[in-house]
Amino acid sequence: MRLPMWLSQHVAALRALLVLTVLLGLAYPLAFVAIGKLPGLSGKAGGSLVAHGSTLIGQAFTDSDGNPIPKYFQSRPSAAGKGYDPTATSASNLGPEDVVDTADRKSLLTQVCARSQAIGKLEGVDGSRPYCTAGGVGAVLEVFHRDGLTGPVTRVISVNGPAFMPTYDGVTVESGTGEIPGGVITPIRGDAPAHPVVPSDAVTAGASGLDPDISPAYAELQAPRIARERGISEKSVQELIEKYTVGRALGFMGEPGVNVLELNMALDKG
Template sequence: MRLPAWLAQHLAALRALLVFTVLLGLAYPLLFVGVGRIPGLSDKASGSMVTAGSTLIGQSFGDDPRYFQSRPSAGDHDPTATGASNLGPESVVDTLGEDGSPSLLTQVCTRSLAVGKLEGVDGSRPYCTADGVGAVLAVFHADGFTGPVTRVVSVNQTATPFQTTYQGVRVEPAIPGEDYRALGGVITPIRGTAPANPVVPADAVTASGSGLDPHISPAYASLQVPRVARERGLPEDRVRELIDEHTTGRALGFMGEPGVNVLELNLALDGA
């Protein structure tokens, strides 16, 4: 007996649902579980868990001077809050006041000073003030964007500005809540006298896209060697050997940059 068209369509849809449920809900996941058990992939598939955490996820070491420190994290190394700050190169003006937030430039400046203090090196870098905020001025001209300078404001400082004058005009501190760009000020970062190549590497002051990068650059690891060796009573050469042992090269020999797995390195230090 021929089934009604509507019933035949519903039965065909039901069969398709059952087939795709088996294929995509059971067979497909089981296939990848099996692939994850292949030697060489099992560590990554299982999360590479160790007693102290996972070697695939960056974590904080609490500024303990005995340990190598990870790069910054926009989510405070919380795996459930992975993500970036979404701040880009144009983020140079802080939001001042009780509910304010620092710009990306000020975050970089603050971190650089903190790393410099921890490692006993010069933490200064271009476009940063001595007190660790973005060295940025709002410059007002008589004719909008041109003409003589009539007013200058240090937009990221509410107290003493990082420089007293600009082109002969006294620099004012900022007033919280004022939008100097909207008032006609030209936002002007000031390079300052910091070296073009800062002592503190870029990955020491910037977070990764995920906020959970488990690696740091060999340059940042090398910067931390004197402190770690001193705190642990180890020769610096021995600490550098451990860095070399836990440094991975470029993917396929040409993609990306070498990296040092911080957790593995710290575990090796504990073992040493």
């Protein structure tokens, strides 16, 4: 007996549902579980969990007040939640033109300047960077011209706080707190070296906010402090850095990295 059209359509839909459930709800997930058990993939598929965290997820090595613990290598900054939060993985979404502080938050430039200055103090090196003031904020002026965007300069404001230079184009620089409509935002490079001592990955957060690695350059910058705090030779610290440095993916993608958790665990083991 032939089924009514409306019933045959429902039966066909039910069959499709059952087939897709088996394929996509059972076979597909189980296939990827099996792939994850292959040699070389099993550790990553399982999260690479170790006693103190995961080698695939970054974490902070700080005390209860958020200060770096001197005997440990420090990770890359994180914008995920309150830091390295897997449930809030994200970047800050702030771009290179975010240079003016507001009442609600610090600009990306000021964040970078402050981090670089703090790392310079921690490591005992020059933490200065282009477009940063000695006070660790973005060196940004708002310049007002007589004819709007052109003509003689009539007024100059240091938008991120106290004036960091006495005059600009012969006009006294005023201290300010934020941008005023009508001026031209003008970052000032200053006399910092073109290639700062503090590497860029030490002062900028990654896209995920969970980066487990740092650059070899940042690891090497921290080596003298680690050796001093632990009473070991700097050479032995350098050897550990080389041991836990991973090259580019497939030999050409990305940059070499050093796994911070593995490095710190190796230090604790002696």
